[in-house]
Amino acid sequence: MNFEESPEHSMIRSTATEIAEQFGPEYWREMEESGEFSQAFWDELGAAGFHGLLVPDEYGGAGMGTQEMGLVMETLCAEGCGMAGTWYLVLTAGMAAVGLKEYGTERQKETYLTDIAAGDRNFSIGITEPEAGTNTLNVATRAEKNGDEYVLNGQKAWITYSDIADNMIIVTRTTPRSEAERKTDGISLFILDMDADGIDVSPIEKHAINYSNSCEVFLEDVRVPEEDLLGEEDRGWWPLVDMLNPERIGFAAAGTGIGMLAADAAIEYASDREVFDQPIGTHQAVSFPITKAYARMEAARLMRQKAEWLYDQGEECGYETNVAKATAVEAGIEAVKQSMQAFGGWGYAKEYDVERWWREINLTRLAPVTQQMAYNHISQQLGFPRGY
Numbered sequence: 001m002n003f004e005e006s007p008e009h010s011m012i013r014s015t016a017t018e019i020a021e022q023f024g025p026e027y028w029r030e031m032e033e034s035g036e037f038s039q040a041f042w043d044e045l046g047a048a049g050f051h052g053l054l055v056p057d058e059y060g061g062a063g064m065g066t067q068e069m070g071l072v073m074e075t076l077c078a079e080g081c082g083m084a085g086t087w088y089l090v091l092t093a094g095m096a097a098v099g100l101k102e103y104g105t106e107r108q109k110e111t112y113l114t115d116i117a118a119g120d121r122n123f124s125i126g127i128t129e130p131e132a133g134t135n136t137l138n139v140a141t142r143a144e145k146n147g148d149e150y151v152l153n154g155q156k157a158w159i160t161y162s163d164i165a166d167n168m169i170i171v172t173r174t175t176p177r178s179e180a181e182r183k184t185d186g187i188s189l190f191i192l193d194m195d196a197d198g199i200d201v202s203p204i205e206k207h208a209i210n211y212s213n214s215c216e217v218f219l220e221d222v223r224v225p226e227e228d229l230l231g232e233e234d235r236g237w238w239p240l241v242d243m244l245n246p247e248r249i250g251f252a253a254a255g256t257g258i259g260m261l262a263a264d265a266a267i268e269y270a271s272d273r274e275v276f277d278q279p280i281g282t283h284q285a286v287s288f289p290i291t292k293a294y295a296r297m298e299a300a301r302l303m304r305q306k307a308e309w310l311y312d313q314g315e316e317c318g319y320e321t322n323v324a325k326a327t328a329v330e331a332g333i334e335a336v337k338q339s340m341q342a343f344g345g346w347g348y349a350k351e352y353d354v355e356r357w358w359r360e361i362n363l364t365r366l367a368p369v370t371q372q373m374a375y376n377h378i379s380q381q382l383g384f385p386r387g388y
């Protein structure tokens with residue numbers, strides 16, 4: 001085991017830190033208030049080569065793995081970007097790049113991976129439906145073959161970036177669940193062109209992260225050429241599962257990243273703020289809850305790094321990925337909560353940002369997999385009978 005940081009990783013860390021310095025907490029506070037997508041941040045991440053981290057060299061990418069992706073995301077989050085550090089990269093640079101690289105046809109790879117690496121294409125990922133949240137196998141969006149096209153009808157919910165993305169990797173059923181031999185059969189993935197006729201997108205008003213929209217998407221007789229099927233018809237479940245692990249790794253990085261950002265701000269504040277003639281940080285009632293959360297974040301980060309390493313070796317990593325996600329999120333949420341406490345009433349003021357990080361980090365216990373479902377997966381791996 002070697003914990004020494006490689007020169008490549010040091011370079012990635014310093015590049016991410018330099019970007020985060022340009023897009024600090026004040027910037028994101030303003031972007032949240034204006035409700036604007038940050039094209040400037042997105043382009044800066046592209047210029048640094050971060051869109052194409054997971055894209056193989058032959059398509060213009062860096063040919064790296066989730067170890068580098070997690071490092072970039074955690075650094076961006078921790079150095080000032082908060083949730084934006086993971087949010088802007090996880091769908092295109094994480095999930096879409098993995099799905100296309102592993103399951104795309106040569107034409108799809110040349111078209112989409114090349115564009116992702118060049119910073120010219122943005123993807124959303126359409127899994128959730130109003131009647132199929134946590135239980136993805138219940139998706140009911142239908143794709144029916146008609147000549148050399150498929151015709152899509154249905155509805156998706158919460159699809160982040162679907163209002164601005166060029167494409168969506170959409171999860172559909174080509175065979176209804178009631179007719180499939182196994183419940184995992186009958187799922188098909190498509191690369192949807194968001195300019196196609198019959199797509200209607202409507203943002204959902206939400207609690208935080210308003211520098212991007214998550215939307216309801218209605219599909220009525222949307223025609224998709226058969227060449228835009230990703231992977232095999234009716235066999236889309238396993239490619240989808242492969243794309244979910246990088247997403248969980250990304251959210252584990254957000255958990256520790258936002259937690260460390262808030263904790264560092266609170267440590268600075270508590271070292272300076274005097275109430276009873278000494279800094280409040282001298283009281284263990286203030287320092288210990290943050291310190292304990294920090295220690296838990298350090299351990300959760302190691303678990304994420306193990307999950308990333310396994311994923312990059314092509315090894316099974318579902319257990320490690322879920323442990324990393326569940327523990328990073330719990331530790332990060334505790335860190336932000338205790339940091340807010342250290343700020344006292346000022347923790348409630350927008351100008352200190354900790355209230356925004358609190359709203360942001362709460363998403364990580366609800367998405368992309370809820371904490372309960374992550375623990376369901378872990379407990380099943382431990383040998384408990386499956387209850388879902």
Ligand SMILES: Cc1cc2nc3c(=O)[nH]c(=O)nc-3n(C[C@H](O)[C@H](O)[C@H](O)COP(=O)(O)OP(=O)(O)OC[C@H]3O[C@@H](n4cnc5c(N)ncnc54)[C@H](O)[C@@H]3O)c2cc1C
Nearest residue numbers: 125126127128133134158159160214367368370372373388
């Ligand atoms: C801001 C935001 C952005 C999002 N972006 C996207 C996106 O880009 N693409 C996308 O596809 N989706 C996206 N989602 C959706 C997200 O992944 C889902 O909201 C999430 O998976 C939960 O689904 P649900 O809301 O329908 O909850 P439900 O499935 O209705 O679950 C409700 C509650 O019951 C619990 N529960 C259900 N079954 C069990 C069980 N067997 N055991 C224990 N507990 C259980 C759940 O854990 C949860 O707490 C986003 C959500 C949000 C809020």
